Amino acid sequence: MxxxxxxxxxxxxxxxxxxxxxxxxxxxxxxxxxxxxxxxxxADEVTVAPPWGRRGTPLRGRDELLARLRTAHGTHVLYGLGGVGKTSLALEAARGFAAGGAPVWWVAAQDSGRLAGGLRAVARRVGLREDELAAGQTADLLWERLGALPGPWLLVVDNADELALLDGPGSLAAGTGWVRIPAGAGGLVLVTTRDGDLAAWGAGPALHPLGALPGEEGARVLADRAGEEAGPMADAEPLAVRLGGLPLALDSAGRYLASVTERPAFLRTPGEPATYGAYLAALGTGDLAVDGDGTLARIWAMSLRLLRDRGHAHAEELLRVLAGFADAPVPLRVFAPERLTIPPGELWSCLQALDLLGLVSLRADGEPVVMLHPLVRDAYRGERERLSAELAVRVEDPKALVPLWPLLVPHLLDDLGPGVDETGWTGAVRAVRSLSAxxxxxxxxxxxxxxxxxxxxxxxxxxxxxxxxxxxxxxxxxxxxxxxxxxxxxxxxxxxxxxxxxxxxxxxxxxxxxxxxxxxxxxxxxxxxxxxxxxxxxxxxxxxxxxxxxxxxxxxxxxxxxxxxxxxxxxxxxxxxxxxxxxxxxxxxxxxxxxxxxxxxxxxxxxxxxxxxxxxxxxxxxxxxxxxxxxxxxxxxxxxxxxxxxxxxxxxxxxxxxxxxxxxxxxxxxxxxxxxxxxxxxxxxxxx
Incomplete structure (x- = not known):
């Protein structure tokens, strides 16, 4: 039978x-x-397509390294502070490979599920069968197949900040982990991470530190966002230096200035900085660096103040709530009214305003979802309250959640441990049921x-x-x-x-x-x-x-x-x-x-x-x-x-x-x- x-x-x-x-x-x-x-x-749980539609401005200050990467092979690691532009550089390199007809695969490495799922998807793209993947030797078979491919090709492993995840079945440093040196001469593996620990990476990969942009290039980033109305380049350069040349800080400041200068002067709030010089003065007189003295927090504080001045009094509350979810898109329908004092109409306009200033990423086509910028999420990590399971479980009509389950699963299974209460475990059980269904x-x-x-x-x-x-x-x-x-x-x-x-x-x-x-x-x-x-x-x-x-x-x-x-x-x-x-x-x-x-x-x-x-x-x-x-x-x-x-x-x-x-x-x-x-x-x- x-x-x-x-x-x-x-x-x-x-x-x-x-x-x-x-x-x-x-x-x-x-x-x-x-x-x-x-x-x-x-539904597919992962994608290995590069994020070609990512919103951005021209890449600045990385021309020499970009040129080297476009002709490189082996494994190269881009490391540096969050917001320094590692992903932007990798994406620009990917554009060059794709323009030449080379295959490009992009794997997100924020967690073990997306990393392993992405690499298995790449394995299927290069010809591995499901029975080979089911044999339990996915990493070995993947790198054997990649090494045998004719070049050129590019594999990007993005946001690999937790290096222990890259060990996978073996050891990253020993060359037996999820990320290895390809055997062939035509392939390039490009990893972005905050961790440049030589001992953890081992002797194989080439490590490239990404530092702050010099004043002139930083000024160009400001101008790319803020436009001519914010002042001449000569005024932008001191602000870029003061912001430490960090592309994220430059981008955020430029967005702020653009949002102010797009309005007629008579509609601006008194004292609202609308030029590079005024913005620099608003930051204060102390020396500002970007490695922990609060530069980004000050930038975000200015952005939040701008939002409050525009009537978005609950913007920071919304950021704190979003910080309670996993680092994944959050469907807007899970927000519980008792958790927020924001009316639905104001919630939407507040999200749009946060998106305009770069603090969140809002996608309104199809099922509306929002994703908090990871650096903003980090800023609230110490006071983060795990809300995802509670919000999802409290939806009165479970059938309303049916289209949302692929989006809810990462949140319901996020950060399970001693601090999770009965409601959290109930949400996790529902996530498993969804996977089976x-x-x-x-x-x-x-x-x-x-x-x-x-x-x-x-x-x-x-x-x-x-x-x-x-x-x-x-x-x-x-x-x-x-x-x-x-x-x-x-x-x-x-x-x-x-x-x-x-x-x-x-x-x-x-x-x-x-x-x-x-x-x-x-x-x-x-x-x-x-x-x-x-x-x-x-x-x-x-x-x-x-x-x-x-x-x-x-x-x-x-x-x-x-x-x-x-x-x-x-x-x-x-x-x-x-x-x-x-x-x-x-x-x-x-x-x-x-x-x-x-x-x-x-x-x-x-x-x-x-x-x-x-x-x-x-x-x-x-x-x-x-x-x-x-x-x-x-x-x-x-x-x-x-x-x-x-x-x-x-x-x-x-x-x-x-x-x-x-x-x-x-x-x-x-x-x-x-x-x-x-x-x-x-x-x-x-x-x-």
């Missing part, structure tokens, strides 16, 4: 086909049952383990959030075909819940539902049937017949009855589930589509082959339209449909499903293995 599990929310989908051969296609034994959570179509099974397993273990360490035994975290982890394990591990996790979870006073009965029901699925995937049909039968009897009293967990148990029992050749009883049970699901959730809900596919299989077992095939085709079309072609639900439906087709068509469809599952889950995943075995059995039935 071949197993083809997909997992979602509170239940595991099983496409089940048992018995011998129907026609010339061997069936695969699988169960599908109800979905508890919904999710949007799968969107078909990101392998990441859901990895994150699910971390959240489950973390919640268990920091919350009391038997706490409902610990139980919820364990359910999500077990759910993800089942989706990845690791049913033995899932059964172990769920058994322990149920045992601990029984020993703890006041455990959440609804979550215990879900854990038992998942345990029944694990038993079925392990092949113990009688144990699974007994578990689901007991659940249906108990849940009907506790929850009511229309509860989704009760319906999930009934759907799972129906598929087991079908496998035990009690197909009439199975169809009766499945009809109950389908009627309730359609009434409660709608005909195209994810749960309802799962039930329809299960029912199609039972119909085929009853001899209604044509009706079963038509229903299966409808489910494949609906899932593909809603979730995308590579979502595990869509692939499971295509697998089941293949068992209802003629041999030649079935063989082609199974080959396509195998290719997609290898790409999504890896070569050795049990679900992929089951698909490969089904394809081989089908191949043997073909003539010739």
């Amino acid at each position: 071949a197993h083809d599990p997909t997992t979602r929310g509170g239940a595991v989908a099983h496409n089940s086909v048992t018995g011998g051969t129907h026609g010339t296609v061997v069936q695969a034994g699988h169960i599908e049952h109800l979905v508890v959570q919904q999710g949007p179509p799968p 969107r078909g990101l099974v392998l990441e859901a397993v990895e994150r699910g383990l971390a959240v489950h273990e973390g919640a268990a360490r920091h919350l009391p035994a038997g706490h409902r959030t610990v139980l919820a975290a364990g359910c999500e982890y077990g759910d993800a394990l089942l989706a990845s075909g690791r049913e033995d591990e899932a059964l172990h996790v769920l058994d322990r979870l149920i045992e601990e819940s029984a020993a703890a006073a006041g455990s959440d009965e609804l979550l215990v029901v879900r854990a038992r539902n998942l345990r029944g699925v694990a038993l079925h995937q392990c092949g113990d049909l009688e144990a699974a049937r007994a578990e689901f039968t007991a659940l249906i009897e108990g849940e009907s009293r506790l929850l009511g017949d229309d509860d989704q967990q009760a319906l999930a148990a009934r759907a799972n029992l129906a598929m087991i009855l079908a496998q035990l050749h009690r197909t009439e009883d199975a169809l009766a049970e499945m009809d109950i589930v389908l009627a309730a699901g359609t009434r409660l959730l709608g005909p195209d809900d994810r749960d309802t589509l799962t039930t329809r596919m299960n029912r199609a299989w039972i119909l085929r077992e009853l001899g209604e082959a044509e009706t079963a095939r038509e229903e299966a085709e409808a489910v494949v079309e609906a899932r593909g339209r809603r979730f995308g072609p590579d979502h595990p639900d869509t692939l499971a439906a295509r697998f089941n449909l293949a068992t209802m087709l003629d041999p030649a068509t079935a063989h082609a469809e199974l080959a396509a499903v195998l290719d997609a599952r290898t790409r999504v889950l890896g070569l050795d995943n049990p679900v992929t293995v089951a698909t490969r075995e089904a394809l081989e059995r089908t191949r043997r039935t073909l003539p010739g």
Whole structure:
């Protein structure tokens, strides 16, 4: 019997086909049952495209180094103070490579997820297959493949400020980490970082310190932003020197002056600096450096004062709130009214004003998001209050968050540790559930383990959030075909819940539902049937017949009855589930589509082959339209449909499903293995 599990929310989908051969296609034994959570179509979690659209002015004062980089090879490190222009220089170098037709990949390195995900994406771009990536030697294989590429090419690793992340599977200094020296002579690796520690980087890379711009070049940066209205270049140069030649400070000051000078003089606030000289005088008379004496804080203070003068009294409050999120775009819809005293209209205009002055980056196309400048975030780090999980969890209608989950996940999983309260762990559990619902099974397993273990360490035994975290982890394990591990996790979870006073009965029901699925995937049909039968009897009293967990148990029992050749009883049970699901959730809900596919299989077992095939085709079309072609639900439906087709068509469809599952889950995943075995059995039935 071949197993083809997909997992979602509170239940595991099983496409089940048992018995011998129907026609010339061997069936695969699988169960599908109800979905508890919904999710949007799968979305890419990383991009390796350079940020060509980044707003900027001409690069100043780096011509000599830029020329060297455009003809260089090997690994080069640009290091220096935040805001010194490292990323701008790397982007300008990338433009040169791209203009010459060379491939350019850009990997963000602010955290381990984006770094590893970006490098895996690069690995796919240079030809590595999913089964090679799944073998656990991604770093070695990536650098072997990069070293064999004909040049030129460019790989940028941006914002690699935490060098420990670059160790990856080995050691950065020893040349066995995520960043290495490419073997070939045509490739360039360019890393931007604040850390220029020679010992940490090792002997291989060439390190280039980026310092302050000289007065004349700094003045040009000011003029690029502020324009001619702010005064002559002779006045700009003393201000550039006073600002320490730091491009970020120069850019911020230039933006400020531009925002003032664009208005007629009679509309300006008295004393508001509108020229280079006036701005310099406003900074005070003490010597200003850029390495910790508060220059940027003074610049930002002037910008905030300007905003207050323009009626944006809550600008700093907004910056402090944004500092409570991860270093990633924040969707505006998560802001809780009780956390902010700013009316929605004023909130938007305040964000626009902050964006104009360069303190935040606001993107209004599509889903509105805002991202705090990392240096501004650093300024509030000491008083940062972790708000992201609380804000997201307090949204009254969870369905409103469905399009936001790809954006919310980095925030909900950010900075998990002893200081995170119950609300924070609840948000993290929801993030893991989102990963599973969107078909990101392998990441859901990895994150699910971390959240489950973390919640268990920091919350009391038997706490409902610990139980919820364990359910999500077990759910993800089942989706990845690791049913033995899932059964172990769920058994322990149920045992601990029984020993703890006041455990959440609804979550215990879900854990038992998942345990029944694990038993079925392990092949113990009688144990699974007994578990689901007991659940249906108990849940009907506790929850009511229309509860989704009760319906999930009934759907799972129906598929087991079908496998035990009690197909009439199975169809009766499945009809109950389908009627309730359609009434409660709608005909195209994810749960309802799962039930329809299960029912199609039972119909085929009853001899209604044509009706079963038509229903299966409808489910494949609906899932593909809603979730995308590579979502595990869509692939499971295509697998089941293949068992209802003629041999030649079935063989082609199974080959396509195998290719997609290898790409999504890896070569050795049990679900992929089951698909490969089904394809081989089908191949043997073909003539010739």
